[in-house]
Amino acid sequence: MRVFIFIPEFKIQMPMKKTVSFYTLGCRLNQAETAILERSFERDGYAVVDFQQPADVVVINTCTVTANTETDTRRLVHKINRLNNKAKIALIGCQAQVQKENLLELPGVFWVIGNAPKMELPRLLNQFNHNLPQVLVPAIPKASFKILGAGIDRKHTRANLKIQDGCDSFCSFCVVPYARGRARSRDFADLLREAGELVVAGHRELVLTGINVGSYQNQGKSIVDVISALELLADLQRVRISSIEPTSIPPGLMAKMVTSQKLCRYLHLPLQSGNDEILQAMNRKYTTAEFSEFVFKARQSIPEICLGADVIVGFPGESEADFAVTYQLLQELPLTYFHVFSYSDRQQTPSSRLANKVPARLIEDRSRQLRQLGIRKRHSYLANFIGKDVSVLFEQKKDDWWHGLTDTYIRVLVKSPLNLNNQILPVRLEQIEKQSMIGSLL
Numbered sequence: 001m002r003v004f005i006f007i008p009e010f011k012i013q014m015p016m017k018k019t020v021s022f023y024t025l026g027c028r029l030n031q032a033e034t035a036i037l038e039r040s041f042e043r044d045g046y047a048v049v050d051f052q053q054p055a056d057v058v059v060i061n062t063c064t065v066t067a068n069t070e071t072d073t074r075r076l077v078h079k080i081n082r083l084n085n086k087a088k089i090a091l092i093g094c095q096a097q098v099q100k101e102n103l104l105e106l107p108g109v110f111w112v113i114g115n116a117p118k119m120e121l122p123r124l125l126n127q128f129n130h131n132l133p134q135v136l137v138p139a140i141p142k143a144s145f146k147i148l149g150a151g152i153d154r155k156h157t158r159a160n161l162k163i164q165d166g167c168d169s170f171c172s173f174c175v176v177p178y179a180r181g182r183a184r185s186r187d188f189a190d191l192l193r194e195a196g197e198l199v200v201a202g203h204r205e206l207v208l209t210g211i212n213v214g215s216y217q218n219q220g221k222s223i224v225d226v227i228s229a230l231e232l233l234a235d236l237q238r239v240r241i242s243s244i245e246p247t248s249i250p251p252g253l254m255a256k257m258v259t260s261q262k263l264c265r266y267l268h269l270p271l272q273s274g275n276d277e278i279l280q281a282m283n284r285k286y287t288t289a290e291f292s293e294f295v296f297k298a299r300q301s302i303p304e305i306c307l308g309a310d311v312i313v314g315f316p317g318e319s320e321a322d323f324a325v326t327y328q329l330l331q332e333l334p335l336t337y338f339h340v341f342s343y344s345d346r347q348q349t350p351s352s353r354l355a356n357k358v359p360a361r362l363i364e365d366r367s368r369q370l371r372q373l374g375i376r377k378r379h380s381y382l383a384n385f386i387g388k389d390v391s392v393l394f395e396q397k398k399d400d401w402w403h404g405l406t407d408t409y410i411r412v413l414v415k416s417p418l419n420l421n422n423q424i425l426p427v428r429l430e431q432i433e434k435q436s437m438i439g440s441l442l
Helices: 028-043 067-083 094-098 118-127 176-180 188-200 223-230 253-259 276-281 288-301 320-332 360-383
Strands: 019-024 057-062 088-093 109-113 134-136 159-162 205-209 238-241 266-272 306-313 337-342 389-398 401-405 411-414 424-433 436-441
Touching (some): 028 057, 057 094, 057 118, 067 088, 088 094, 088 118, 159 188, 188 223, 205 223, 223 238, 223 253, 238 266, 253 288, 288 306, 288 320, 306 320, 320 360, 337 360, 360 424
Parallel strands (some): 057 088, 159 205, 306 337
Antiparallel strands (some): 389 401, 389 424, 401 411, 424 436
16 A cells, blocks of 8 residues: 655745835936946845835935935935835935935935945945934045946946046036035046946947046046047947036047047037126136137037037026027037026035025026027037938837937937847938937948
8 A cells, every 4th residue: 555645845935135226316427326336236135126116225316416406305205205115215425415414304214325435335234223314424535436346237228437526616506516525536447447347248338427527537547548448448339428527628539539430429518608707607717718619629620529518597697688698609609409407506605695696487488598599409400410321329119219329419210120229220310300310220
């Protein structure tokens, strides 16, 4: 007689990973840092989940450049509490640096971490008492720096490469030197190490990011040397410079852009105002004539270059006549587009103490006028490319259209049944579609 003995099946329960989600406010530099932090948390055993999903820890990389971004932080905190009131929130970065006392009062916020230690956040969370709120906002040292890991970006085709941080300019409206510290550059070998890892991970375009990337100086190397070294990476096909201060563009950069096969024909130059008296009150270090001379020379040496600018509307004391001068200059300059910002007082800045504040309704009206002008400028630029063949780096598919970018920052839409993701392909541009262009694969 056979005897059957039933042995119950036991499954080994693997411990659940802690989860973390991220939300990034503000600039490309914040985006670069968030990508690095995501990989750091993964190495520390966390599972990174989408911001909309419940998570044990939610990290918001904050911005303090405008009043709107600070409002966004509070809005996000309340949204997180509605979706998952058990989440513990870490507010890191610029707003944490300058408003640490206020942020800890927000519901669910357990950690307020300034810019100096924020890249060590996974290690810090292991050390903190998770039952007690913590504030860690030390002074930011003025020294060259290294970054552990690489900001491999799984959400975007292009990757940001942080090469610089901080600023010494102290423009009267700007809180960045107080939030980010003084200008400092990344170790040259360390940024090349990360660049290599980003390329191996599949990124074909790297965007050089920082607060003032043109001021990069490390071991006698400038941003031109950084670009030259990156050009030697065989599988890297594009290098793009993010926003760069007009006074910090080093000798040789434009010549490099003319001859380079990889440096994108693109510059984003903060103008801020087209009125010399306002520029002086802003503590900007150039005149409108100097800015204009550079822009016209850039367009002459590289006819297809994309030239963008930042403009602030409603700086204290800006009259209708002052605004008219700015409007006229923007109309005359061969700019491709411009970003329009409404002035708002920032804590610690000299301009916040100025009289003659411009009423909000006037700021809104002037901003609208400049944005409409910007749309016309972009349309005029795009019209020059109808019928031309360009190379496009395709990034994502939306509603049957593949979206990509040229090196001159033209957004291109193409229909194709093929998977074009992360490929650089030749396209013939055929027509303008709002602020983009429609093309066909060649």
